[in-house]
Amino acid sequence: MARSTSVRSIRPSSNEEDERQMKQPSIPRGSYWLLVFVPAFVYYCNLIAGTFLINRYIILSDVAILQDDSPALLHLSSEQNDARGVNEKRLRHGIELLWDTSHSNENNTSKLHGLVWRHSEELGRGYLLISDKSVNNRIWRWEEGGGPITIGRTLYMERSGCRSNKTVCEDAAHNDEPIGSAGMAVEVGGKLDDAGDAKLVICELGEHRIVRLENDGARTPLATHHMSSSRKLESPIDLIYTPFGDLLFIEQQNVKNDKNCGSKKSVNSKIWRIPEAARIRPITASESRQAHFIEGAPNKLDLLYSKVPSAGGLAMSSDLESVFVTSKMSSGIFVYRIPINSLDNDIVEDQEESESVSRRRLTVIEEDEDELDEADFDELDLEDLEEELYLMGESNDDELLLEDYMDEENIEDSESINEYIRKIDLEVVGLEKQVVMESTKPDEIISDNGSEANTDEFVDIDDLIDGALDHIELENFFFFANSSLGCSHIGGISVDSRSNVWVAAGSCGLLVLSDDGKLIGQVPIPGEEVMALSFGSNGFLYLTSDTKLMRIKTLSNPFVIPDMIVRRSS
Numbered sequence: 001m002a003r004s005t006s007v008r009s010i011r012p013s014s015n016e017e018d019e020r021q022m023k024q025p026s027i028p029r030g031s032y033w034l035l036v037f038v039p040a041f042v043y044y045c046n047l048i049a050g051t052f053l054i055n056r057y058i059i060l061s062d063v064a065i066l067q068d069d070s071p072a073l074l075h076l077s078s079e080q081n082d083a084r085g086v087n088e089k090r091l092r093h094g095i096e097l098l099w100d101t102s103h104s105n106e107n108n109t110s111k112l113h114g115l116v117w118r119h120s121e122e123l124g125r126g127y128l129l130i131s132d133k134s135v136n137n138r139i140w141r142w143e144e145g146g147g148p149i150t151i152g153r154t155l156y157m158e159r160s161g162c163r164s165n166k167t168v169c170e171d172a173a174h175n176d177e178p179i180g181s182a183g184m185a186v187e188v189g190g191k192l193d194d195a196g197d198a199k200l201v202i203c204e205l206g207e208h209r210i211v212r213l214e215n216d217g218a219r220t221p222l223a224t225h226h227m228s229s230s231r232k233l234e235s236p237i238d239l240i241y242t243p244f245g246d247l248l249f250i251e252q253q254n255v256k257n258d259k260n261c262g263s264k265k266s267v268n269s270k271i272w273r274i275p276e277a278a279r280i281r282p283i284t285a286s287e288s289r290q291a292h293f294i295e296g297a298p299n300k301l302d303l304l305y306s307k308v309p310s311a312g313g314l315a316m317s318s319d320l321e322s323v324f325v326t327s328k329m330s331s332g333i334f335v336y337r338i339p340i341n342s343l344d345n346d347i348v349e350d351q352e353e354s355e356s357v358s359r360r361r362l363t364v365i366e367e368d369e370d371e372l373d374e375a376d377f378d379e380l381d382l383e384d385l386e387e388e389l390y391l392m393g394e395s396n397d398d399e400l401l402l403e404d405y406m407d408e409e410n411i412e413d414s415e416s417i418n419e420y421i422r423k424i425d426l427e428v429v430g431l432e433k434q435v436v437m438e439s440t441k442p443d444e445i446i447s448d449n450g451s452e453a454n455t456d457e458f459v460d461i462d463d464l465i466d467g468a469l470d471h472i473e474l475e476n477f478f479f480f481a482n483s484s485l486g487c488s489h490i491g492g493i494s495v496d497s498r499s500n501v502w503v504a505a506g507s508c509g510l511l512v513l514s515d516d517g518k519l520i521g522q523v524p525i526p527g528e529e530v531m532a533l534s535f536g537s538n539g540f541l542y543l544t545s546d547t548k549l550m551r552i553k554t555l556s557n558p559f560v561i562p563d564m565i566v567r568r569s570s
Helices: 014-023 035-047 166-174 287-291 380-393 400-404 408-415 417-439
Strands: 056-065 088-100 112-120 123-134 140-143 149-157 181-186 201-203 209-213 219-223 235-241 249-254 264-274 300-307 311-314 322-330 331-340 345-348 355-358 363-365 478-482 493-495 501-504 509-512 519-523 532-535 540-546 548-553 567-569
Touching: 056 201, 088 149, 112 532, 123 181, 181 249, 201 235, 209 235, 209 264, 219 249, 219 264, 235 311, 249 311, 264 311, 287 322, 311 501, 322 519, 363 417, 493 532, 501 532
Parallel strands: 112 181, 181 235, 311 493, 363 567
Antiparallel strands: 056 088, 056 519, 088 548, 112 123, 123 140, 140 149, 181 201, 201 209, 209 219, 235 249, 249 264, 264 300, 311 322, 322 331, 331 478, 345 355, 493 501, 501 509, 509 519, 532 540, 540 548
């Protein structure tokens, strides 16, 4: 007979369990708050001291060259090396490398260009946008989190500069032409998007235009063509808004120096203005696709100045009366200060002494854009335009009947009477340029060297029309120049709240100018060609080279362009 066996589980006695628990460390119940407080206190101390141990980046440069009388611009180290030059100072917070595209998994073709800081009402903080003008054709986003952990880089937009035709984009990329986006700006004076943020405006190099991003993803074209012809913009590279909602931008044009094979090209630059661009009607997503194929300028375009060679960047002065423009020539780097306040004045002639009167600015906040609002009607503007149109028609011996424009049916079909005014304004500009073209004979077109130009070549009528400020020579706008530093390039420019001017100066790194144009500081970055810069609201100045995103902590706050548009509720 088989014998059954029983297995008993061996358990420790209650005495053994008590002894084991006594040996384990225990935390009093009233002390659990220390688990949260101690790490938070350590982080706070590090935050105050400015010495984070979590986000530590490679330092590309920790040296600044500062003049003796320069204001406090950067955070200096308390330990200075006596072996350094008299004006060389060690920085407590040097140039930090945030992103090196050459180490990314993507193909190493990036050419980082434009920077813009954009505030988000939803997040309660801002973030940085970085454009890539290369075949990557993207805009990236760099963001600091709300705590000690950096969110870092994320993709913000695909096909940021070329999207209408895949073949066209690929052909341009094959020819080593930039097809991505260049300069960016945050709109001033326009309607906010659904999140309560100002809309983004982008220079699209591949599409040769400037667009505004709308709530539904549509891209409203603000500038596409020259005013008088079907010739598209060549390379819009940088842009800024004025306090009155005007948009200023730089267009670069490559011009052959001669007809010899292999001749180099020089770069001409034009500074254009779109008056009251913030008031341009947005298009819908369904219209956005068709907008790629429009012919002719969709909005009025004023040429301001065409005498700045190889212009690289634009910035509004802190007094709001001028714009700074950077330029690179063989003789060195230059910064010009061009006054624009006179462009916003109307001259009153029916008085004993003419005087300048501030230009009226009016934006109507419409509750329903689909309905015609009589409050959106500026009668004085319309009368001026109609009179100008009538006089232009008379000078051209054309039978222009204002009744054709005043027909009520035409007005009702318009989106608004502002749109109706804009159409008349464009008609006036077209007639002005027609007069210039008809009065300019082929044998009167003279090249720069004094000889007759080849009339078989295409001549853009915009090249025959002077800008509003072209009667003033370039040297009258002189603000800063330097040839001794040997800077390879000069690009973006920005102004801080104390009126100091910060310049991206290629191989010279970062330059800082006083409000009277004196060089007061330099931060060299060996091996890098600094192309663009932008202040963030988090205490950093961000910079780019072709392949690197960098930043430096400063003592300066960004200068924010105010919204000075007069609004009248409907």
